[in-house]
Amino acid sequence: MKKTFTLISICLLAILFGCKTKELTPEQQTKAKEYAEKIENRNFTFHATSAQPMSARSVNLNYDYYLKVTSDTIIANLPYFGRSYIAPINPRDISIDFTSTKFNYSDILKKDGTYEIKIEPLDITNRENEGISLLLRISPSGYGTLNALPTNRQSISFYGTVD
Structure with a gap:
């Protein structure tokens, strides 16, 4: 009985120490602060390196596809599959592919340091991209996931980096 109690105690301790949140190194903390500053100032670019269509395999992108965000303009140049x-x-x-100067923008900082940014362009004139909304999640390390949610097409996700 004593062996069982000891074994269970050791397993519980291992689980508790294994669940400890990962702390960032000083270098990673510096980069996370830089990303946070860019996001809060609305001055960053998401570079897509791969795309994941809803009904197909992942596609690696070898061209510079991007979503550029500034305080007064959103510029998107992304492929669609x-x-x-x-x-x-x-x-x-x-x-x-659009440029918008009239848009709704909201950003939320999650507890884990991830930013969740929602962008809704309001002045798109071509009907393929009309009513699109973009949801961008950026980790403290600078990696991002962009979900494009068009009204006239299936959604698509992009993975890449932010600078």
């Missing part, structure tokens, strides 16, 4: 519910008037308008 997936199903469209309306036919494009111009086949070249398939990508998520």
Whole structure:
């Protein structure tokens, strides 16, 4: 009985120490502060390195696709892979490519240091991207996930880095 109690105690201690949150090194803390400052000042660029369409495999991107955020402008140059519910008037308008100066922007800092940013452009004129909303999650290490949620197409996710 005593061996069982000791074994259970050791297992519980191992679990408790294994669940300890990871602390950032001083270098990582410095980078996290830089990212936080860029995000709060609305002056950063998300560079997509891969795309994950809803109904297909992941696609590695070897061109500089990006979402650039400044205090007064959002510029998106991202590819689109997936199903469209309306036919494009111009086949070249398939990508998520727009510049918006009128948009809703909100950012939330989570407990783990991750930023969650929601962007809703209000002045997009091409119908493929009309009504799109973007949800960007940025980790303290500078990696990000961008979910594009168009109204006329399936959603798509992008993975990449922020600078």
